[in-house]
Amino acid sequence: MGSASLSYKGHRYPVEVISHCVWLYHRFPLSFREVEELMLERGVTVSYETIRRWCAKFGQAYANALRRRQPRPGDKWHLDEVFIKINGRLQYLWRAIDQNGNVLDILMQNRRDKAAARRFFRRLMKRTGAVPRAVVTNKLRSYGAAHHEVMPCVEHRQSKYLNNRAENSHQPTRQRERAMKGFRSVGGAQRFLSAFSGISPHFRPRRHLMPAHDYRAEMTVRFTIWEQITGVAGLATAA
Template structure:
């Protein structure tokens, strides 16, 4: 078990259970801050959407980091892909890497998808994970091949559109959130949100289609217990 100290809530009027529940709602479901405010009001908790926004900005990344510290060591097969996103009406590119188990290794919002962008993402990945993969799987974007030869020439590189479905599937929740948020307002804001989102959302998305209902409930019970530990919540609000 990886130990981690929950973030400090000193100076906050609301208990940790309320704070962590609001952050969970926002990052787990395609909800706006106002919709989270409404859900909490229905349950008798009066908190403004602006306060919820500040909580998500302050604690979202801390919670995501706590969850990532509990992940096993990254697998040795990395899947990389990029997708376009709209930032204040301008097209940007979201680069994402997952291992063979579907764990998100990192995401990066960049202006381009050329060799320099691919090289930057490769180097960032190796620095963040502290390891070098055995295999890198990408689509046929030429930038990957050029950057691969320069940054990690000893690593096997497989380039094929059909081999990279794992990463492309991991983009789907991001696309849902982008639509719900009607795009992102700034590149920095997109990076901050998606960095926390990619750490929190997958934690509550086990492979449901591979589980029976009892197994899924048991797995979610474990995952909520981990969430309570990393947030410092003693108990969660019920969903009755």
Template sequence: MRSASPSCKGNRYPVEVISHCVWLYFRFPLSFREVEELMLERGIVVSYETIRRWCSKFGQTYAGALRRRQPQFGDKWHLDEVVIKINGRLQYLWRAVDQDGHVLDILVQNRRDKAAARRFFRRLLKKTRTPPRVVVTDKLRSYDTALREVMPCVEHRQSKYLNNRAENSHQPTRQRERTLKGFRSVGGAHRFLSAFSGTSPHFRPRRHLMTTPNYRAEMTVRFANWKHITGVTGRPAAA
């Protein structure tokens, strides 16, 4: 298999340093300055501005490579939208996850009406290429009317009690939003959340369902896959 890692040609630092900085930033609720401090403790002098450029350049590429290595998405989609503040203005973050908690897609929009829901459904279909068996949402009426237009044969379940999986998936984003003290632009928010939603869950398997040895073995595989897609190693790990 060919490496999916982007080219690091022209960078002063080796790929191991770039990969580690990007991993720290998207895996943990750290600022660029805090990542700079952690690297300095390890004897690596790199500015927070350089780390910011690395995360902007490589973050989405790494996240996309991780998504392509995921197993096939489930046939039950959970959708939810949450308010986020961008440069002082309220926007809506739309998110879809499957029954196993894998993030299907995210989209930042300034509305939560039928047109916004329809746009998100079409985006999801284009990305997954297969309609789900069931869509679970809250009682926002925009979902129902948009789903009937885009996927009329798909079962739609509306209940605030059935959609905890989608609602819980917002919690890491809320944590990062507080760390970042809000987002400055819609484009910046979407770029960060796209990379974050593809990277952070990769290192958060459902540990409560695993024994300690199985969890450690699973994390070993996931770290090896991260090293492969970032170009640190040339061979992917076996699942």
């Protein structure tokens, strides 16, 4: 998918400005006001409220388009959950990644019991259209109970030492949570993190595993894909 389903009709700013603001906000731990300031330094006057509306309108659409560009998920899934305090109440962020580090899905829930684990398992299989060869989780009993009910034929490994990959994948979320001084609502957290988990990893290749020239080449490819899904590349071609 490119930008065929995206419409910028009615927006007085060009797509290059809109997509750049959305990229800045989701790629770096910046506030809307800080993005506004960066754009002002570039000679573009746009209010932080406008940037907020752009991120709300286009962020998820960009994330969905990037996910459709990803290869099929790996056959080993790592699942983990962490607590997030919202308005003084504990909520739980459930996350699944494959063995290659690709984020498969995230889900905010107010519990981490069997029903919550079962809901996340079913959502994962529906969204990916796949069934894994193995799932790796911590020793939370809810995982085992839901696993036996939803995917009994899938190998289930429970160990706090085997799931570092999933635990480490929470770090960018924690970084954004601190920068945003917490989330204001469960729905807002779900909407932001759903877009964030689709956009941010696209610009975070495993840099420590590649030399500098390979990293730069990979980032060039990823920026090209970004221009294609946002519609910037189409404008360049038309010109």
